[in-house]
Amino acid sequence: MNAAHAHDAHHDEHPRGISRWLFTTNHKDIGRLYIGFSVIMFLVGGVLAMLIRTELLRPTLMIPPEIYNQIITVHGLVMVFAAVMPATTGLANYLIPMMIGAPDMALPRLNNWGFWLLPPAALLLVMPFFLMLFGIGNGAIDTGWTMYAPLSVQGGMGVDFAIFAIYLMAMSSLLSSINVIVTIFNMRAPGMSMMKMPVFVWSWLITAFLLIAVFPPLVAGVTMLFADRHFGTHFFNAAGGGDPVLWEHLFWFFGHPEVYILLLPTAGILPHILSTFSRKPIYGYKAQVYSFWAIGALSVVVWAHHMFTSGMPVGAQLYFMYSTMAISIPVAILFFCWFATIWQGSMTFETPMLFALGYIVLFGVGGLTGLVLSDAVADQQYHNSYFLVAHFHYALFGGPVMGIIAATYYYLPKITGRMFNETVGKWHFWQTMVGFNLTFIPQFFLGIAGMPRRIPDYALQFAHLNMLSSIGAYILGSAQLLLVYNLIQVMRGVGKKATAQVWEGARGLEFTVPSPPPYHTFETQPVVQ
Amino acid sequence: MAGRTVSGGDAPAPEATGGRHRRLTIILVLVVLGFFGFGFALVPLYNTFCKLTGLNGKTGGPVGASAVAALKPNDSRTVKVGFTSTVMPGLNWTFKPLHEHMMVHPGTVTSTSYLVSNPSDHPETGQAIMSVVPGRAARYFKKLQCFCFHQETLKAGQFRNMKLVYFISSGIPKDISSIIVSYAFFPVKKHT
Ligand code: HEM
């Protein structure tokens, strides 16, 4: 590979100040905006999580139940739509053009729109909290992030705010998905055939296809919900002959693929990190690409495993149980490839590698407990219990969030040109691992013992485990401030200068350009051999 | 050395690139619109699916008199039909089945009724929704006359006897010996 060196100073000129960020069409600027936005929203979602765990610290009521419901709902929506999705989209914007040797994304102006739709969406989600403080309305959406009818049909204006937030976020995601697909299909450097594309690029291609397939039906669903609420239609309203279960189908037709939309980009970045720090090439490139395809395809046909208790014929229960279990096969192939990649490598344990290994462990627990839940019979007991809460946090924090943190540390020196503080990074990792497991292991036991989710208070026999879980949450929450510290330090220019390759074992086009990369990379396309 | 492989191989002239981007973008936007439409199409699909399978106890609309003419009563079988009633919050009515159980032969037209009254001091409008358990039996429960799925208004203190005429078609699976027909009256809020 030979990277493009043709950069005269002239090309690095760009508007300064606020208008640089408002009107930017540069993929690296937009990528950084996404990542910055995501960090802020992780903190917002995190503060809400701390409020939840504080309420559950002891078996008493501190927060009024109806406010508690709003807090868990907004926590879920913010984490999924405003924290994790923007983070992976930011990585896509920053990395995909560099990884395939393109000068920018294919549709730069749409890209700018894609980002700037997000802050208003986030505002719509949290604004009803503040309106309530001024006596307007009865607060944010309180239905749970799944927005099940009839609650969502009857709920207050917070539901309308959430519906409009979903419109904006859907528009944003669809714009970036289209952009990713066009960029990948049309802008690869000479010699960069599809089967030479980095694994991360592949993972995002599948993610973008999934988004295009499942976000529009959700938009259709919330449109019907809005019509039920305000125009007297009866899609989900049983009173008019509608069916609340129809909403569940529409929601989960989106909702299950959504978890793979969150997961896949980080499953794509993981092999890069593992390979760098074990100084071995990625094992099983083809197997991983085919697994992504298999996961993507299966993810749209298993949705009703979330509805085993909603009433379904036995045949349907069996179908959704076995098809769900089948997904564990391509996922297990990914695990196998990850292990084989680090197997007998000369591993070193810098912060990104630690988080990547943590990902494998925690997401592994999430996957295995998911297999338990996919058993239609067992799920009758575990459904909507704290077992489920623990499971999906292992899957969503253990997978996507650990992956995002690993990727952030991995690319931070590339993006900013500065090495972060390794000691702080290592502390961040170990405190996260301790805090996370302390938070969520007790919740498995609480769930098995019968504690339901989405309640602000609980029976006395659950007190000890809840106390442990809350203490874990404080450890976990405060650990994330170490990442914020590292981010601020490198942005202030503190730290050793990073080389172009950054990490000794790093490969790929993005590590052939200087750190930080010039404003415009690859104006002359590199050639891949 | 430019390895010429699949598309994206060589860097085309900028105008050409713009055209290729536009074409693919338009295709993708159409795909998005298609899936948006698919979301709406799921509603009739789901309803048809439920009627065919009886999922969620949906029975389908009333049947005509022609269906009665073709009936062949099967006196060798008896199915126990239970009736339940629910008044949803927001409606102040009392609502009871005249018969809690009936023993019927498949293929025989039977009638019963629900007793409804509005003891409150103002008129109220409600609409009854019905369903059948087990769901498998739903499509064998045929209504000739029913007060469900349309709005009924009761004046303050008014009483009404709401008639239900039905039969169970003889195709009902052998292992189903009893079914429950459930009616729920929902308040109707007038949307303006
Ligand atoms: C600091 C870390 C976190 C803690 C301590 C935490 C804690 C909690 C708790 C206690 C609940 C409420 C469960 C209930 O009563 O139903 C909850 C719900 C939820 N969390 Fe988290 N969480 C954290 C991070 C995350 C992340 C990173 C994600 C997603 C990527 C996430 C997604 C969700 C979702 C989707 C719900 C369900 C909301 C609902 O019931 O509608 N959480 N979380």
Ligand SMILES: [Cu+2]
């Ligand atoms: Cu699922």
